[in-house]
Amino acid sequence: MLHIARLTWNFFRIGILNELQYRANFFIQLLQSLIALAVGLVGLSLVFSHTTALGGWSRPELLAVMGVHLMMGGLIRMTIQPNMQRLMGDVREGTLDYALTKPADSQALVSVRQIQLWQGVDVLMGLGVLAVATLQLQAVLSIRVALAFVAALLCGGLMVYAFWLILTTGAFWVIRMEHIVELFDGVYAAGRYPVSLYPDWLRTGLTFLVPVAFAVTVPAEAITGRLTSTTLLQAFGLALALLAVARWFWFFGLRHYAGASA
Amino acid sequence: MRNLLAFYWQTMKTAVIIEFQYATAQYFYMIGMVAEPVIYLVVWTTIAASQGGVVGGYTAGQFAAYYIVWTLVRNMNIVFTPYGWEWRIREGQLSGMLLRPLHPLHMDVAWFAGWKVVVIVLWLPIAAVLALAFRPELNPTPLEMVVFFFSLWGAYLIRTMLLWLLGLITFWTTRVSALYELYFALELLLSGRLVPMGLMPAWVQTASSLLPFKWAFQFPIEALVADLTPAQLLGGLGLQALWILAGLAGVQIVWRAAVRQYSAVGG
Amino acid sequence: MPLIHVAQLCKTYQVPEREAGLGAALRSLVRRKTRAVKAVDAISFDIDAGEVVGFLGPNGAGKTTTLKMLSGLLHPTGGAASVLGFQPQRREAAFLRQITLVMGNRNQLQWDIPALDSFELNRTIYALPAAEFRRTRDEYIALMEVGDLVRKPVRNLSLGERMKMELIGALLHRPQVLFLDEPTLGLDVTMQRRLRAFVAEYNRRTGATVLLTSHYMADVEALCKRVLVIHHGRLLYDGGLSGLAERFAAYKTIGVTLDADTAGAVAWDAYGEVVERDGAHVRLRVPKAETARMTAQLLADQPVIDLTVEDPPIEDVIERVFAAGTAEASHA
Numbered sequence: 001m002l003h004i005a006r007l008t009w010n011f012f013r014i015g016i017l018n019e020l021q022y023r024a025n026f027f028i029q030l031l032q033s034l035i036a037l038a039v040g041l042v043g044l045s046l047v048f049s050h051t052t053a054l055g056g057w058s059r060p061e062l063l064a065v066m067g068v069h070l071m072m073g074g075l076i077r078m079t080i081q082p083n084m085q086r087l088m089g090d091v092r093e094g095t096l097d098y099a100l101t102k103p104a105d106s107q108a109l110v111s112v113r114q115i116q117l118w119q120g121v122d123v124l125m126g127l128g129v130l131a132v133a134t135l136q137l138q139a140v141l142s143i144r145v146a147l148a149f150v151a152a153l154l155c156g157g158l159m160v161y162a163f164w165l166i167l168t169t170g171a172f173w174v175i176r177m178e179h180i181v182e183l184f185d186g187v188y189a190a191g192r193y194p195v196s197l198y199p200d201w202l203r204t205g206l207t208f209l210v211p212v213a214f215a216v217t218v219p220a221e222a223i224t225g226r227l228t229s230t231t232l233l234q235a236f237g238l239a240l241a242l243l244a245v246a247r248w249f250w251f252f253g254l255r256h257y258a259g260a261s262a
Numbered sequence: 263m264r265n266l267l268a269f270y271w272q273t274m275k276t277a278v279i280i281e282f283q284y285a286t287a288q289y290f291y292m293i294g295m296v297a298e299p300v301i302y303l304v305v306w307t308t309i310a311a312s313q314g315g316v317v318g319g320y321t322a323g324q325f326a327a328y329y330i331v332w333t334l335v336r337n338m339n340i341v342f343t344p345y346g347w348e349w350r351i352r353e354g355q356l357s358g359m360l361l362r363p364l365h366p367l368h369m370d371v372a373w374f375a376g377w378k379v380v381v382i383v384l385w386l387p388i389a390a391v392l393a394l395a396f397r398p399e400l401n402p403t404p405l406e407m408v409v410f411f412f413s414l415w416g417a418y419l420i421r422t423m424l425l426w427l428l429g430l431i432t433f434w435t436t437r438v439s440a441l442y443e444l445y446f447a448l449e450l451l452l453s454g455r456l457v458p459m460g461l462m463p464a465w466v467q468t469a470s471s472l473l474p475f476k477w478a479f480q481f482p483i484e485a486l487v488a489d490l491t492p493a494q495l496l497g498g499l500g501l502q503a504l505w506i507l508a509g510l511a512g513v514q515i516v517w518r519a520a521v522r523q524y525s526a527v528g529g
Numbered sequence: 530m531p532l533i534h535v536a537q538l539c540k541t542y543q544v545p546e547r548e549a550g551l552g553a554a555l556r557s558l559v560r561r562k563t564r565a566v567k568a569v570d571a572i573s574f575d576i577d578a579g580e581v582v583g584f585l586g587p588n589g590a591g592k593t594t595t596l597k598m599l600s601g602l603l604h605p606t607g608g609a610a611s612v613l614g615f616q617p618q619r620r621e622a623a624f625l626r627q628i629t630l631v632m633g634n635r636n637q638l639q640w641d642i643p644a645l646d647s648f649e650l651n652r653t654i655y656a657l658p659a660a661e662f663r664r665t666r667d668e669y670i671a672l673m674e675v676g677d678l679v680r681k682p683v684r685n686l687s688l689g690e691r692m693k694m695e696l697i698g699a700l701l702h703r704p705q706v707l708f709l710d711e712p713t714l715g716l717d718v719t720m721q722r723r724l725r726a727f728v729a730e731y732n733r734r735t736g737a738t739v740l741l742t743s744h745y746m747a748d749v750e751a752l753c754k755r756v757l758v759i760h761h762g763r764l765l766y767d768g769g770l771s772g773l774a775e776r777f778a779a780y781k782t783i784g785v786t787l788d789a790d791t792a793g794a795v796a797w798d799a800y801g802e803v804v805e806r807d808g809a810h811v812r813l814r815v816p817k818a819e820t821a822r823m824t825a826q827l828l829a830d831q832p833v834i835d836l837t838v839e840d841p842p843i844e845d846v847i848e849r850v851f852a853a854g855t856a857e858a859s860h861a
Contacts (some may be wrong), residue, residue: 035447046457052314190301199304360620
């Protein structure tokens with residue numbers, strides 16, 4: 001465990017040093033994030049120029065959802081997505097063997113090799129939006145709420161990671177998986193609004209097929225005082241289950257990969 | 263003229279053959295794209311329900327019709343990406359295009375037009391599923407259908423010109439991504455892609471009708487979904503034609519300058 | 530009027546100068562520092578119809594830049610060029626219909642479909658009459674011996690096979706002027722020979738003019754009676770391939786055969802530098818000016834059985850030209 005932590009830290013450090021060489025990208029990312037934020041805010045004010053509540057969510061509450069969505073999106077694009085895309089590339093080009101011959105846990109290794117530092121702009125911006133939203137909500141941020149929020153966020157993030165790893169492991173069988181990135185981006189956009197808005201079939205899909213609900217809506221529920229301990233427990237249990245499945249599937253895929261390339 | 267038609271026919275045929283080879287990949291892409299209008303649709307249907315069934319003149323069924331037709335128009339709107347020019351220049355594709363005795367705009371228009379045929383075929387099942395899930399209200403007249411058909415291609419041509427103009431900036435500077443994102447954001451708000459312009463404040467609606475974006479997006483949808491008068495329908499087609507001509511003129515001018523720039527600095 | 534006329538042609542690039550650091554990067558957004566680089570520096574030559582001319586020079590000498598100017602892709606910064614009576618940079622359709630530019634590793638064929646379909650596309654781009662097009666196409670297919678390969682998707686072809694298709698596609702409109710930039714780059718010897726033979730045959734059948742660059746001297750030796758040597762953007766030599774050795778080779782090689790007994794006792798160093806020694810046969814490198822004197826001396830001093838005088842291999846000569854050019858340029 002300590003070994004994995006040290007490994008992660010080293011890759012993280014090297015990744016950051018690498019990214020610092022492309023500082024101009026920071027400004028580009030900042031501009032793009034600002035534009036995206038502006039569009040999101042315009043969308044929100046359009047909605048509330050025609051109504052006072054959307055499916056029971058007030059304006060500041062939806063702002064909080066937007067903040068979490070931005071933040072989680074930034075996190076995914078900063079850490080999970082680049083690693084999984086590199087993994088897909090490695091499988092396609094046959095360069096995965098280099099990673100597999102290192103004396104470290106293979107799943108940990110392929111999960112921490114890449115970082116897109118400048119995507120962190122979205123994380124910070126999401127935090128900012130969230131801060132504004134909580135101010136507008138005039139909610140009392142008790143330690144309990146904060147803890148619940150962080151726990152929900154962590155569970156959601158782990159579920160997205162497990163989901164991505166399962167999909168990417170599929171690349172061992174189906175080589176052309178690049179398009180799932182676009183597919184995921186499209187579906188993740190649905191998290192901009194609370195999943196309770198969507199029709200049943202879609203809500204189920206966004207909860208269990210693609211864990212958008214747990215990644216965005218549940219943490220936002222924590223901030224807006226909607227989160228029940230049952231939901232949080234569910235999130236925790238599901239995160240553990242998904243992680244276990246992902247790990248099993250990864251090693252299953254590896255065995256298949258070794259068999260196919262031998 | 264006959265030669266040009268032969269060229270268009272052959273290029274479109276080739277595009278259809280090639281793009282069909284990637285049908286699976288395209289399906290992933292198209293399904294990912296459906297998420298966007300579904301989100302808008304759900305949000306506005308919810309609002310309409312909370313406001314007594316109608317918002318901005320649209321009922322739930324009309325919203326459904328709007329955003330389902332939206333998916334086809336959006337697909338017709340996909341043309342050569344402005345981000346692609348950097349690749350064309352770097353990989354020497356541009357040199358190849360410049361050596362041919364034919365304007366490269368023809369090549370793009372013809373190629374993507376062929377691709378659209380594939381896209382429309384792939385779109386039909388998606389539209390069917392969406393229609394089953396969201397129950398659109400759609401009763402077009404024959405005239406509306408005819409105008410819709412032509413306006414789809416009008417929208418395609420307008421957006422081709424717009425994105426060509428945008429992409430040609432690459433000849434002067436490659437740091438364009440923020441600019442492009444700004445353009446796409448404006449287009450999203452002013453074209454009817456985010457919401458029908460009727461839901462926007464009046465001044466935005468005025469601005470939108472003076473800009474080309476709406477004629478490349480909302481007009482074809484409205485032609486089929488809304489109850490436009492014959493005068494509005496034909497007038498819209500006329501305005502599309504005007505924007506196509508303006509776009510052509512713009513592309514001609516900027517293209518000439520771009521090639522001069524390219525032949526000064528090399529690829 | 531020659532078919533290709535080039536007079537004092539120049540091309541200068543403005544290359545941005547980059548300094549390290551964020552501050553410099555930001556400053557460069559406002560005012561960019563540039564430096565002028567002369568890629569082609571006042572070169573002049575004429576090429577007549579039907580000639581096959583080799584264009585030699587190391588990487589970055591200005592060969593590709595010149596070819597791009599002659600095919601209309603680049604605008605000269607000075608001087609003038611005319612090809613077939615056209616000003617290339619105006620890129621008139623009538624001009625483009627009569628030329629072709631092939632760049633070794635640049636692909637103009639559609640990757641996912643058989644070359645045959647790409648050819649069809651070319652037919653419509655150049656508006657070729659169907660019957661004539663078919664005749665030309667089948668003629669080339671037979672000449673290149675690519676038979677059924679034209680029906681396979683291009684992505685499934687080998688590099689050499691793709692290059693064959695590339696060349697066929699580039700010549701379907703029967704251009705009168707061919708600019709070939711490293712057409713054989715990365716191909717194996719057999720494939721190089723096949724492409725070479727095709728170009729030679731095309732030139733013989735159509736009387737087209739060919740200007741060709743290649744890293745492989747074998748290409749140039751087989752195809753070109755005349756070569757242009759360019760280095761650091763300047764034209765160093767324009768003439769026959771054999772003249773190149775005469776003008777630039779500083780040495781000749783004398784091969785001498787004596788009988789086995791005497792050969793061992795001779796002090797060869799007195800005549801020249803020994804390059805190779807094999808029993809009674811010795812090869813000596815001798816400064817060009819000394820060749821006649823040394824030959825006479827050898828014949829007078831030694832019981833010579835056989836004696837030959839040779840120019841060094843053309844690769845060595847070229848290498849010398851460039852080495853000399855570099856030395857010259859570094860003094861300038």
